[in-house]
Amino acid sequence: MIKKIDKISGDPVIDLALDTIKIGKQALVFVNTKRSAEHCAEKIAEYVKQNSNEKLVHGILTALPKPTKQCQRLAKCITKGVAFHHAGLHAKQRELVEDAFRNGTLKIICCTTTMAAGMDLPAFRSIIRDLRRYGRHGLEFIPILEYHQAAGRAGRPGKEEFGEAIVIAHRESEIQEIADNFINAEPEPVFSKLAVEPVLRTYLLSLIATNVVGNEEELVEFFSKTFWAMQYEDIESLKMTLMRIKEKLIDWGFLKRDNANFISGTDYNKKVLRVTRLGKRISELYLDPLTAHLLVEGLDRAKSVTVTEFSLLQLICSCLELRPLLKPRAKEFDKYQEFLGLHEDELLTKEPSFFEEDYEEFMATVKTTAMLMDWIDEKDDEVLMEEYNTRPGETRYKLEIADWLLYALKELGVVLKNTTFNPSIEKLRIRLKYGVREELVPLLKLKKIGKIRARALYNNNIRSIKQLKKTDPAKLRFILGNKIAEDIIRQLGSQNENSKLSENI
DNA sequence: GGACGGTGAAACTTCAGGTTGCCTC
DNA sequence: GAAGTTTCACCGTCC
Numbered sequence: 001m002i003k004k005i006d007k008i009s010g011d012p013v014i015d016l017a018l019d020t021i022k023i024g025k026q027a028l029v030f031v032n033t034k035r036s037a038e039h040c041a042e043k044i045a046e047y048v049k050q051n052s053n054e055k056l057v058h059g060i061l062t063a064l065p066k067p068t069k070q071c072q073r074l075a076k077c078i079t080k081g082v083a084f085h086h087a088g089l090h091a092k093q094r095e096l097v098e099d100a101f102r103n104g105t106l107k108i109i110c111c112t113t114t115m116a117a118g119m120d121l122p123a124f125r126s127i128i129r130d131l132r133r134y135g136r137h138g139l140e141f142i143p144i145l146e147y148h149q150a151a152g153r154a155g156r157p158g159k160e161e162f163g164e165a166i167v168i169a170h171r172e173s174e175i176q177e178i179a180d181n182f183i184n185a186e187p188e189p190v191f192s193k194l195a196v197e198p199v200l201r202t203y204l205l206s207l208i209a210t211n212v213v214g215n216e217e218e219l220v221e222f223f224s225k226t227f228w229a230m231q232y233e234d235i236e237s238l239k240m241t242l243m244r245i246k247e248k249l250i251d252w253g254f255l256k257r258d259n260a261n262f263i264s265g266t267d268y269n270k271k272v273l274r275v276t277r278l279g280k281r282i283s284e285l286y287l288d289p290l291t292a293h294l295l296v297e298g299l300d301r302a303k304s305v306t307v308t309e310f311s312l313l314q315l316i317c318s319c320l321e322l323r324p325l326l327k328p329r330a331k332e333f334d335k336y337q338e339f340l341g342l343h344e345d346e347l348l349t350k351e352p353s354f355f356e357e358d359y360e361e362f363m364a365t366v367k368t369t370a371m372l373m374d375w376i377d378e379k380d381d382e383v384l385m386e387e388y389n390t391r392p393g394e395t396r397y398k399l400e401i402a403d404w405l406l407y408a409l410k411e412l413g414v415v416l417k418n419t420t421f422n423p424s425i426e427k428l429r430i431r432l433k434y435g436v437r438e439e440l441v442p443l444l445k446l447k448k449i450g451k452i453r454a455r456a457l458y459n460n461n462i463r464s465i466k467q468l469k470k471t472d473p474a475k476l477r478f479i480l481g482n483k484i485a486e487d488i489i490r491q492l493g494s495q496n497e498n499s500k501l502s503e504n505i
Numbered sequence: 506g507g508a509c510g511g512t513g514a515a516a517c518t519t520c521a522g523g524t525t526g527c528c529t530c
Numbered sequence: 531g532a533a534g535t536t537t538c539a540c541c542g543t544c545c
Contacts, residue, residue, distance in 0.1 A: 033520050035534080087522055113521050132531080134520040139531045142521090193524095202526095286526035321526095329518075389519085397523055407527055509544085517536070 009047060012168060013129050017044045017108045021081070025124035026101065029110040030150045032130035032142075034086040034391070038070075040110040040129070041077045041084040048080040056100050063092040064392055065452055068382045078106070085111040088391030113142075116149040126154035126165045131182060144187045194228035198288040198320060201245055205254060209275040209283035216273065219246065246273070252293045254279030281415045285408045291319040295409050298348035299418050307421050310343040312428055313372045316405040317365040318349045322398060325364035326371055326388050333363065340366050371395075372402065376431040378451070399432055406432070439463065446491055448484055456480070468492065 005019040013029060020027040029044075031037050057075045061067045067075075074093065077083055083097045083106050094114070098121055100106045115121060128150050132139040147167075155163025167182065169175045193199050207213040213222050220239050223229055232238050249255040258272035275283065282292040298315040305311065316322060328336045340363075344351075349365070352358040371388045381392045390398075410425045430441055434451045442464050443454040456479050462468050468476075469492050476485040 033533090035520080039534095114523090117522090134531080139520095146521095284527085331517095394523095401523090401526095404526065411527075507545095510542090512539105512541085514539090515537085517534105519534085520532095 009043070011043070013040065013127060014044050014047065016125070016127050016166060017082075018047055020125050021048065021107045026104070026107050027109075027125035027127055028115060028121070028123045028150075028153050029108065029127045029129060030116065031110060031112065032133040034084075034088050034112055036130070037084040037086050037110045037112055038073060041082050041108070042073065044108055044110070045077045045080040045082040048082060050079055051081050053078050053081070053100070053105055056096060056105060059096045060093055063090045063096070064381055065450075066380050066382070068380075068385060068392065070385070070391060081105065081107040083109050085109050085115055086393070087112070087114050087397070088393045090392045090396060094393070113146060113150075115153070116146055121153065122156040122163070123153055124156065124160060124163055126151055126163070128165070128167045131167065131178065141181060144182055144185050147182045148187060192226065192228035192231055194223075194226060195232070197245070198290065200241070201249070201289045202283075202286065204242065204245055205249055205275070205279055205289050206283045208255060208273050209280050214272055216243070216246070216271065219273070249279065249289055252289065252296070254282055254289055254292070278412070278415050281411060285411060287408050288320060291321060291405070292408070292412065294319055294349070295405075295412050296416065299409070299413055299416060299421075301348045302421060303418070305348060306346055307348070307424065308343070308346045309373060309376065309424075309428055309431075310369060311346040311348045312406065312409070312421070312425060313402070314343075314346075314365055314369040315348040316402055316409065317368045317372070318362075319405055321401050321405060322368065325361070326367045326390065327360070327364045328367045332367070336363055336366050336370065339370055368398075372398075372432065375399070375435045376428070376437065378435060378437055378455070402432055403429055443468070446488055448487055453480055453484065465492070 005015055008015050008018055017027055017029060029040055031040055057078055060075045060078060061071055064071060070088070074084060074089070083100070085094060085097050097106065097109065098119070101109055101121060109115065128147065131142055131147065133142050151165035154165040167178055169178055194203065204219070207219065207222060213219045220242060223238065223242055224235055229235065229238055246255065250257065253276055256274050256276055258274045278296070282289060295315065302311070317325065352362050371384060371390060374384065374387065375395065381395065384390050384395055406425050406429050410422050413419045413422055427438065427441055430444060431438065434440070434444055436444065436451050436454065440451070440454040440458055443449055443457055445465065457468070460475070460479050462471055468488070473485065473489060476488060480488065
């Protein structure tokens with residue numbers, strides 16, 4: 001069936017979106033970069049009459065402590081019933097956009113793959129503009145499964161009889177290619193996640209930690225029954241991989257061979273494998289053993305190093321979990337080497353030499369550390385965007401992982417009886433959570449006091465809970481507003497009874 | 506002649522997402 | 531690979 005739509009802008013994607021609005025329906029536009037999502041939404045919005053979505057706009061602009069240019073651009077699009085959606089948005093904003101699309105306030109969302117999977121957000125039309133995305137080998141086709149996810153958004157079961165999934169061909173010659181490679185293609189086979197070494201390491205340790213497996217023979221037997229082994233086929237090579245990882249775990253002190261139960265003459269493979277106390281905790285924390293090893297080594301180095309925020313942040317930035325890291329640009333290299341120079345004797349990781357392959361990756365940990373340090377120096381989202389090209393959503397995601405790794409570091413310290421740095425780690429976690437300098441930490445113990453209010457109090461010379469208690473309520477009302485001030489006074493009152501808020505942080 | 510401003514070509518840069526981990530009584 | 535951004539040489543204009 002061939003349908004004609006009005007040519008308004010000359011860009012088929014915009015025209016399709018406008019047509020969707022004209023017929024009173026909704027559409028999702030899938031593109032391959034965050035920037036494209038933003039541009040595309042803005043271009044569509046240019047052709048749409050102003051609506052007023054005041055409440056939604058207000059929500060978007062107040063999601064962050066201070067609205068960024070990105071917030072303002074999104075808000076402007078939203079006044080036209082159009083939005084963009086990608087992982088760079090703050091979670092609150094994403095949710096607002098999703099809800100507004102569901103209730104019909106928004107007509108068009110231009111999005112990246114954030115929208116493709118796992119979200120209940122159907123639309124009448126699904127417009128897939130890009131089937132290629134930047135990958136290891138330049139621009140590559142996206143997986144067929146991902147195309148299915150995007151196309152599958154079209155049609156609202158129970159509400160409409162059909163939906164339309166539309167793929168844009170950028171050239172005449174592409175039409176057949178798209179039909180063959182996507183529309184009529186079988187989705188690619190599913191591969192076992194166990195083939196990824198960090199996952200394999202984690203499960204190998206946990207199987208022993210939970211006594212599911214007690215020796216090497218059982219270990220191999222267990223894995224040979226998995227989907228991974230079925231796909232892999234070559235059992236000998238699989239066995240070698242398992243043994244190599246097991247040896248690493250023994251080297252790192254997470255597993256041990258139990259010699260007590262070893263009866264001479266017994267098959268070596270039946271030698272009992274036990275988890276150490278450290279290994280047990282790592283498994284409970286669901287840490288990748290490689291990350292745990294890095295943290296353990298870091299704790300060991302910490303004994304002979306001046307440990308600062310830089311030390312702790314750079315250590316966790318070296319963990320795989322925090323990837324992708326921020327890479328210094330060619331022009332920035334000197335700047336970050338200089339920054340590193342200031343902190344060289346605080347390092348808890350091994351610095352590779354300039355000529356080693358890892359050096360670039362190492363410098364990326366330094367830049368990422370610099371970003372986190374700026375965050376706890378109260379630099380706002382706009383500054384992070386300009387300086388590091390990292391958007392609020394991406395920053396929050398990194399912060400969440402950083403928090404988890406710092407917690408894990410603290411816990412490993414407990415097992416290793418090396419808790420000297422735990423108070424610093426705890427303080428750092430609070431600072432990362434709020435994005436504040438050290439001086440605000442005491443005030444943040446109160447509910448309803450975050451970065452902004454703590455700063456306001458501090459700037460008014462109220463710098464501790466003690467000082468807060470002595471402050472004239474009228475002054476508090478002036479600084480915080482009536483309601484919040486009342487709440488704080490109540491919290492301070494109840495604190496006297498159970499002394500929940502101690503001053504020792 | 507020098508300070509600007511405009512222009513366009515060349516060089517450079519960037520490019521999706523976000524599992525489930527823990528605990529704080 | 532493509533699109534956007536930055537840099538820089540070059541030219542014209544004005545004072």
